[in-house]
Amino acid sequence: MTVKELPESRCDVLIVGAGPAGMMLATWMARCGINARIVDKRSTKIFNGQADGLQSRSLEIFDSFGFADRALKEANHMLEMCMWNPGEDGTLRRSDRVPDAIVGLSRFTQIVLHQGRIERFFLDNIKKHSKDSLRIERAVLPESLSISEDLCDDHSPETYPLKVQLRHLTEEEATPAQSNGETIQDGLFRSNLAEDDTDDLIAHSRANAGSTEVVKAKYMVGCDGAHSWTRRQLGFELEGEPTDFIWGVLDIIPITDFPDIRERCAVHSASSGSMMVIPRENKLVRLYIQLTEIKPDASGRADRSQITPDTIIKAAQKIIAPYQLTYKYCDWWTAYQIGQRVGTNFDYKNRVFLAGDAVHTHSPKAGQGMNVSMQDAYNLGWKLALVVKGVAQPSILSTYQSERRRIAQDLINFDHKFSRLFSGRPAKDILDESGVSMTEFKDAFVKGNMFASGLSVDYGSSMLVAKGGDAAEQGDGTDVSSSKTQIAGNQELAKNIKLGMRFPSYKVLNQSDARPWHFQEWFKSDGRFRLVVFAGNVLSTAQKDRLDAFCGKLTASAFLAPHIHKDIDVLTCHSAKRIETELLRDFPEVLHPFDDKTGWDYNSVFVDDLSYHEGHGEAYKNYGVDQERGCVVITRPDQYVGFIGELDGEGVKGVETYFQGVFVS
Numbered sequence: 001m002t003v004k005e006l007p008e009s010r011c012d013v014l015i016v017g018a019g020p021a022g023m024m025l026a027t028w029m030a031r032c033g034i035n036a037r038i039v040d041k042r043s044t045k046i047f048n049g050q051a052d053g054l055q056s057r058s059l060e061i062f063d064s065f066g067f068a069d070r071a072l073k074e075a076n077h078m079l080e081m082c083m084w085n086p087g088e089d090g091t092l093r094r095s096d097r098v099p100d101a102i103v104g105l106s107r108f109t110q111i112v113l114h115q116g117r118i119e120r121f122f123l124d125n126i127k128k129h130s131k132d133s134l135r136i137e138r139a140v141l142p143e144s145l146s147i148s149e150d151l152c153d154d155h156s157p158e159t160y161p162l163k164v165q166l167r168h169l170t171e172e173e174a175t176p177a178q179s180n181g182e183t184i185q186d187g188l189f190r191s192n193l194a195e196d197d198t199d200d201l202i203a204h205s206r207a208n209a210g211s212t213e214v215v216k217a218k219y220m221v222g223c224d225g226a227h228s229w230t231r232r233q234l235g236f237e238l239e240g241e242p243t244d245f246i247w248g249v250l251d252i253i254p255i256t257d258f259p260d261i262r263e264r265c266a267v268h269s270a271s272s273g274s275m276m277v278i279p280r281e282n283k284l285v286r287l288y289i290q291l292t293e294i295k296p297d298a299s300g301r302a303d304r305s306q307i308t309p310d311t312i313i314k315a316a317q318k319i320i321a322p323y324q325l326t327y328k329y330c331d332w333w334t335a336y337q338i339g340q341r342v343g344t345n346f347d348y349k350n351r352v353f354l355a356g357d358a359v360h361t362h363s364p365k366a367g368q369g370m371n372v373s374m375q376d377a378y379n380l381g382w383k384l385a386l387v388v389k390g391v392a393q394p395s396i397l398s399t400y401q402s403e404r405r406r407i408a409q410d411l412i413n414f415d416h417k418f419s420r421l422f423s424g425r426p427a428k429d430i431l432d433e434s435g436v437s438m439t440e441f442k443d444a445f446v447k448g449n450m451f452a453s454g455l456s457v458d459y460g461s462s463m464l465v466a467k468g469g470d471a472a473e474q475g476d477g478t479d480v481s482s483s484k485t486q487i488a489g490n491q492e493l494a495k496n497i498k499l500g501m502r503f504p505s506y507k508v509l510n511q512s513d514a515r516p517w518h519f520q521e522w523f524k525s526d527g528r529f530r531l532v533v534f535a536g537n538v539l540s541t542a543q544k545d546r547l548d549a550f551c552g553k554l555t556a557s558a559f560l561a562p563h564i565h566k567d568i569d570v571l572t573c574h575s576a577k578r579i580e581t582e583l584l585r586d587f588p589e590v591l592h593p594f595d596d597k598t599g600w601d602y603n604s605v606f607v608d609d610l611s612y613h614e615g616h617g618e619a620y621k622n623y624g625v626d627q628e629r630g631c632v633v634i635t636r637p638d639q640y641v642g643f644i645g646e647l648d649g650e651g652v653k654g655v656e657t658y659f660q661g662v663f664v665s
Contacts (some may be wrong), residue, residue, distance in 0.1 A: 028381025057454025495624030507617030
């Protein structure tokens with residue numbers, strides 16, 4: 001009897017899990033034209049509930065892909081945070097108001113919109129750029145993974161070191177059971193209170209002789225949640241411990257006399273626990289409610305059968321008293337147990353990677369879960385794409401763990417403090433040492449706002465970030481130094497464009513038509529690096545000579561020339577008066593290239609000048625760049641700053657050395 005051969009296919013990148021992290025990665029693959037597949041064990045996308053908060057940095061990323069406007073149009077915008085605490089008599093009162101996001105850091109503030117709509121924006125963008133060749137394959141999950149160890153270091157195009165057997169489920173198998181017999185949609189099956197059902201799904205499908213196939217892949221990314229099947233196959237662990245804090249979540253249209261129900265609120269009661277109020281779209285409000293009467297059992301996990309929408313709303317009513325709170329409509333509910341854990345490893349031999357909840361878990365109240373997960377994938381996606389295309393050296397893949405595991409560690413430390421301050425009993429007075437100081441809670445919120453926004457991310461030294469100092473110390477301990485990149489950028493030339501941080505945004509004008517733009521709007525997520533030429537005062541003869549020398553050597557560089565405009569987009573911002581300068585007269589062609597079909601590029605040269613309608617962006621001042629001499633800045637495809645150097649003939653050497661450490665020779 002012969003063994004039946006399983007159907008076999010190949011792909012460059014296999015993505016497991018179609019949540020926000022998997023969708024972000026798939027968006028990069030579609031945008032860069034990579035042969036990828038994305039599979040998910042569930043039969044449908046999210047239609048309600050789950051994550052909802054989008055921080056400033058996530059919206060900047062959405063804008064770089066071209067769909068931030070859709071999210072902004074549908075979402076509820078949160079601009080203020082109110083803090084409610086018990087007074088000396090124990091009665092709940094509003095004690096403070098603070099801005100929900102730090103003013104001036106980004107052109108975006110925080111918004112909330114349920115995960116299903118966010119996934120829809122991703123799906124539409126993937127379809128647009130892949131012409132429907134990359135689709136979410138639902139009711140499909142991996143059941144075995146084998147790795148050809150001897151091939152892992154060989155990144156040549158014909159090498160496929162990963163072999164994954166995929167199992168196709170029936171609609172019934174792929175539909176999760178909703179607990180407690182409730183008709184209201186619940187998310188407990190995705191909660192950390194629920195056991196993982198992946199092995200059961202595989203066993204059930206095998207018993208019913210479900211269909212399978214084999215996929216050979218160059219790279220694989222597990223975006224498959226806290227119970228990650230991919231992580232288990234690699235033998236990696238999440239380090240950390242759960243707490244005893246159990247929280248319920250309700251998405252309801254509230255009926256209440258609480259005055260700040262349409263504000264984001266942190267509510268601490270005197271003795272009944274705490275609650276966070278998150279106003280949502282379509283009159284919905286999300287309530288995160290501490291369930292003080294639900295305790296973990298001997299196993300350390302709470303019994304989810306004790307938790308229903310009724311038990312959650314009753315807990316909320318106690319916390320918010322003397323105000324009344326009830327509802328007629330509940331859209332979704334869930335519960336979870338706070339725990340902070342981070343993965344020991346984020347990748348295996350630069351071939352199998354983990355992202356999102358698969359490598360870090362924490363409480364959702366700081367609005368970080370979906371945001372940090374998407375930003376993991378945003379960091380990894382372009383690196384994988386450029387390596388697959390043969391543009392970048394495979395060594396850049398090692399920066400994923402170095403950069404993102406350090407961020408995860410910082411997140412866990414932040415969440416550890418913030419969640420305990422939120423869940424603790426308010427101190428009655430300064431002598432109440434076992435209680436939580438509400439002043440300390442406010443300070444933690446305000447200081448944590450920078451971190452929560454996603455704008456404090458600061459990547460360490462590597463071949464992608466030309467910083468001085470110890471690369472292992474600045475990252476998670478991984479050695480990502482490169483002998484080819486013994487170069488450090490000159491931070492003094494652009495004091496406020498920080499090496500290793502995202503390129504900030506200020507208003508500039510298009511040289512050709514005077515239209516004002518946030519400069520960052522032109523840093524599109526298309527897989528290209530940006531060479532930003534701060535041309536300075538081009539009407540100065542000495543500065544014009546420096547600019548011409550730089551551009552001349554740039555186009556003459558045998559290494560750089562093939563990459564210019566293809567892998568490196570060139571953007572220019574000068575500081576002379578716009579009406580005294582001319583695009584074709586004052587700027588070398590490499591800064592506004594000519595195309596036989598479309599003519600000159602009129603969207604690559606900008607000026608720091610007064611707008612007729614929007615005032616002066618003062619970009620040079622805000623960026624900390626000298627208005628006469630300028631400088632050059634390299635940003636990576638994810639908008640993080642890699643190098644800063646002089647704008648002159650010698651300055652090209654720094655640019656060339658940086659890219660020699662990144663691009664394949």
